[in-house]
Amino acid sequence: MHPRFPLHRPLAALLLMMGALLHAAGPGGPAPAIQLKDQGGKAFSLEALRGQVVVVDFWASWCGPCRKSLPELDALQARFAGQGVRVVGISLDADASAVATFLEKVPVRFTILHDPAGQTGEAFSVVAMPTTFILDREGRIAARFEGGSHAQEEAAIVAALLAGGAAAGEVRVAAGLQATGALKAWRRGHLADPIMALDGDRLTALLREHVHASKEGAAGNGGAAGGGCGCN
Known part of the structure; x- marks a missing residue:
């Protein structure tokens, strides 16, 4: 920052906060905490899954690609569950009945959480639907995929399962989307x-x-x- 043009303090604080949020939601940073309840009303915590590779998928009932990606994620968990992989889907629908109706048509076996307030979407800086995160065994974000990227997600899971596996990168949708x-x-x-x-x-x-x-x-x-x- 040029000394002749000091940054206004409130603006500087806002930029620092935004930078911290984006860092937390990007590859290499720690995953934000999740405090929601599953479909059975049981409290869920990411901390309880520490030591496993966790796939966190943000979706909505109106999201066309989610009709394809949720069954794919269900198959991924079935394939890698024995190696310590857990899939967690977070619906950001405002209407709980829409979630239930969707799951009747597209049933899955992995954990489904509902966040009508969108707080987790904010915490993870979700800008497109669906958005999927791969968390390593230490709870760090190893990869981020927007728009549904089955092949890349599977590759990221394999990389995260490898001992000392590096961050697997990210796929973003076009800025206009x-x-x-x-x-x-x-x-x-x-x-x-x-x-x-x-x-x-x-x-x-x-x-x-x-x-x-x-x-x-x-x-x-x-x-x-x-x-x-x-x-x-």
Whole structure:
């Protein structure tokens, strides 16, 4: 910082806080604490899973790619459970009934938590749906994947299982697809509705895709990529 242009103290404090938050949610940093309840009402803590490789997946009922990624994560846990891998899904839906309805259609066997307030989404700096984190045995974030990246997620799990495995990196969606500002990624279900209702004839689906694309573009930063939920 140039001595002639000192940074205003409140702004400096805000920037430091934002930097700490982003560091905590990026590869190499410690995972933020999670204090939620599972579907059975039992309290959940990441600390209880220390010593295992943990996959934390943020999803929502309206998120199209989540219909594909949740079953893939379920298969990953089944494959690697014997080696100490646990998958934890965190729904950021505001409506609990939407979560239940989704899970009836897309059942999974791993732990599902519900955070209607979005506090964990804030703590992990989620800007797209879905967003998946791989935590190493020490509770550090080894990798971050946005938008659904099954092959990379599996590779990151294998790397985290190796003794002394290094951070496996990250995959981010295009900047134009990130939810920014006051409207968070998990609050952008209106952009996906009714595009995520996948049933019906092809003509209806094409119309829904057109409406969805228009909403995405209107919510974006003016660029061609638009700025929707990060799930297309």
